Amino acid sequence: MQILIHFALGLLFGAGLILAGMADPAKVLNFLDVAAIGTTWDPSLMFVLGGAIAVTFLGYRHVLRRAAPVFGGQFHLPAPAAIDTRILIGPAIFGIGWGLVGLCPGPAFVALGAGNVQAVLFVAAMMVGMWAARLLSLRAARTPARA
Amino acid sequence: MTPTEFTPIASLVGGGMIGLASVLLMLAFGRIAGISGIAVRVLPPYLDSEALGRLAFVLGLVAAPLLWLVATGAMPVAHFAAGPVLLVAGGLLVGFGAVWGNGCTSGHGVCGLSRLSTRSLAAVATFMATAIATVFVMRHLI
Numbered sequence: 063m064q065i066l067i068h069f070a071l072g073l074l075f076g077a078g079l080i081l082a083g084m085a086d087p088a089k090v091l092n093f094l095d096v097a098a099i100g101t102t103w104d105p106s107l108m109f110v111l112g113g114a115i116a117v118t119f120l121g122y123r124h125v126l127r128r129a130a131p132v133f134g135g136q137f138h139l140p141a142p143a144a145i146d147t148r149i150l151i152g153p154a155i156f157g158i159g160w161g162l163v164g165l166c167p168g169p170a171f172v173a174l175g176a177g178n179v180q181a182v183l184f185v186a187a188m189m190v191g192m193w194a195a196r197l198l199s200l201r202a203a204r205t206p207a208r209a
Numbered sequence: 210m211t212p213t214e215f216t217p218i219a220s221l222v223g224g225g226m227i228g229l230a231s232v233l234l235m236l237a238f239g240r241i242a243g244i245s246g247i248a249v250r251v252l253p254p255y256l257d258s259e260a261l262g263r264l265a266f267v268l269g270l271v272a273a274p275l276l277w278l279v280a281t282g283a284m285p286v287a288h289f290a291a292g293p294v295l296l297v298a299g300g301l302l303v304g305f306g307a308v309w310g311n312g313c314t315s316g317h318g319v320c321g322l323s324r325l326s327t328r329s330l331a332a333v334a335t336f337m338a339t340a341i342a343t344v345f346v347m348r349h350l351i
Contacts, residue, residue: 064238068262069269072265077273082222082224086213086287087290088212092210106217114227115228118323122324135238138240154336155310157336161344163299166303167313167314168313172271184303187304189248191303
């Protein structure tokens with residue numbers, strides 16, 4: 063049952079990405095191309111983010127008033143932390159890759175399911191990159207910090 | 210470069226569906242809908258027992274185009290400008306950067322900003338800036 067709900071939520075998330083236009087790298091790159099404002103710039107992505115944040119902001123306020131999630135356990139929320147170099151370096155690297163191809167992780171899986179051969183290459187490389195970063199960060203967490 | 214049409218209504222509604230899925234994931238399982246965090250924990254090492262749920266969520270994303278095909282009669286189209294080298298380089302950078310920075314467009318962009326997290330705001334501002342700079346270099350300087 064819980065597995066099925068996870069699958070259904072992935073479907074909903076993915077269908078939202080497709081309807082929003084995020085699954086087409088051209089649309090993403092046309093949004094990021096701010097030098098083309100006034101010509102081929104496509105501001106649609108601001109509406110995607112706006113719609114997603116509006117619903118999530120209101121929904122979270124409601125949901126997080128509960129004592130626990132429906133299926134038990136606890137709410138897993140990142141603890142507030144200071145802004146360190148990692149929260150800047152990671153996204154800086156991510157942004158370069160996003161700008162090169164026009165795919166971020168969610169749309170990459172959707173493009174894979176749509177049968178794009180380009181997405182096969184991209185997702186394979188993405189999973190290697192993700193795995194490497196996780197192993198490195200687990201190792202960093204085990205090693206005592208040096209000044 | 211492939212021109213695309215400005216689609217405010219479809220993008221707003223699609224964004225709302227992304228938000229709804231994120232809210233329901235928190236309601237049901239208490240988890241942030243961060244695709245990079247979910248995808249990387251499908252691979253080992255397994256530090257909890259929720260890897261199967263994460264795999265099911267990712268498979269839901271992969272199956273979404275089929276749902277789209279059934280509902281609309283057409284597969285969603287994707288126009289790629291990048292060749293094989295850029296696809297691999299982009300994939301490596303997106304994957305590494307997202308996990309190193311603890312989140313991507315969904316985890317920081319949607320869930321983090323909705324929680325008014327300053328760390329997520331810093332992350333989003335940073336990846337927007339480098340993505341815009343990258344597109345500028347690729348389209349207008351090279």
